[in-house]
Amino acid sequence: MNAAVPENAARYTHAELTAAAEIVHRGMAPTACLRWPLLDAALGCTAWVKHENQTPLGAFKVRGGLVYFERLTQRAPDVRGVICATRGNHGQSVAYAASRFGLSSTIVVPHGNSREKNAAMRALGAALIEHGSDFQEAREHAQQLAAERGLHLVPSFDDALVLGVASYALELFDAAGPLDTVYVPIGLGSGICGMIAARDALGLATQIVGVVSSGAPAYARSLAAGHVVAHEVTTQLADGMACRVPEPQAFEIIRRGAERLVDVGDDEIAVAMRLAFETTHNVLEGAGAAATAAALQERERNAGRHIGVVFSGGNIDRPVYAGVLAGTV
Structure with a gap:
């Protein structure tokens, strides 16, 4: 993988x-x-935080949805209902x-999904x-229901979604200026692909480092x-990264545009949350x-450098977060 395409x-x-x-916007x-x-000191470098946990829905995904539906209603004005699969943030x-x-929306989630993310989707x-x-x-069930019910299936990865998500990267580079490295978590891939797209369009030399869960290493593998x-998914804490089957288009963009991938375990993620x-x-x-967990893992590599870390979302069930803060998760 190369630092820049x-x-x-x-x-x-x-x-x-x-x-x-x-x-x-x-x-x-x-x-x-x-x-x-204090975060600069802990990471041993100058660290700019992109606060996507502070969007109206508590995660970066809302950006892609706004662009996708703008385009959908223009090209298919007769659409009345949509369906998708999610672990939560894409569904919101x-x-x-x-x-x-x-438009009406139907959302398919796996059993055992976050109760509070489920509640948020219903509230919306x-x-x-x-x-x-x-x-x-x-995801496979959503595809089946879309065909049976005549619903438009909203994909989890699409050009319009990436274009929308890339707006957070443009905001980051506008505020922080050129950065040596940016760390981006990978679920299905729209977040890192948006960052790569912005980096390339601006002609920057910033290294984009993807972060995967060691309990969901499909992209790394x-x-x-x-x-x-x-690859099977075993992470219990990083549900937003719980990808079993990578998206081919995202894989190709990451392969060409990411510097490297870093694996972080649930224990490292819990430390970073605290x-x-x-x-x-x-x-x-x-x-x-x-x-943040990946930046901690690469603290020595980043000494004296300017980096960016993406706080991609803050939607977590209260009992789980309480356990993380208490050190029992």
Whole structure:
């Protein structure tokens, strides 16, 4: 993997990213990009935090939903209902954006999904269906229901989703300036692909480091193999990263544009969640703390450097978070 994709291989243009960001900012304000002295000290470098945990839905996914539904309603004005599969944040984005555009939404989640994420999706107007033991099984069921019920299936990865998500990366680089490295968690891949897209469109030399859960290493295994391979998911804390089967398009963008991937375990993520609370008083879900966990793991590498870490989401069930803070999770 290379630190930067050659300019002529950029996946999206700056004009496309800017147009998508304008759509996003009609629906939400830019999120904060801040430095926290105690976090700088803990990470041993200058660290800019992109606070995607502070979007209207508590996670970065809302950005992609706004752009996707803007485009959907333009190209298919007769659509009345949509369906998707999720572990939570993508589903909230779909429910939120669907309601803004007057569409009904059905969301499929696996059994045992976050109770509070489920409640949030229902509160946003979605009809919730529980099916399967993991995201992949929920995804396959959503595909089946879409065909049976004549619903538009909203994918978990799509150009419009990436373009919308990239707006957070544009905001980061605008606030922090050129950075040596940015750490981005990987679920299905829209977050890191958006960061790569912005980096390339701006012509920066920033290294993009993807972060996967050691309990969901499908992307890391795929990059090592040179092709997409599935891997079982065992993480109990990073549900937003619980990908069993990588998205081929995301895999290709990551393969070309990421510097490397870092694996972090649930124990490292729990440490990072506590650190984020102690140093910034921000609540993070497991995936939301993964970038910080990776930066902690690479503390010596980053000495004297300027880095970015993405707080990608803060939607976590209260009992789980209480256990993390108490050190019992």
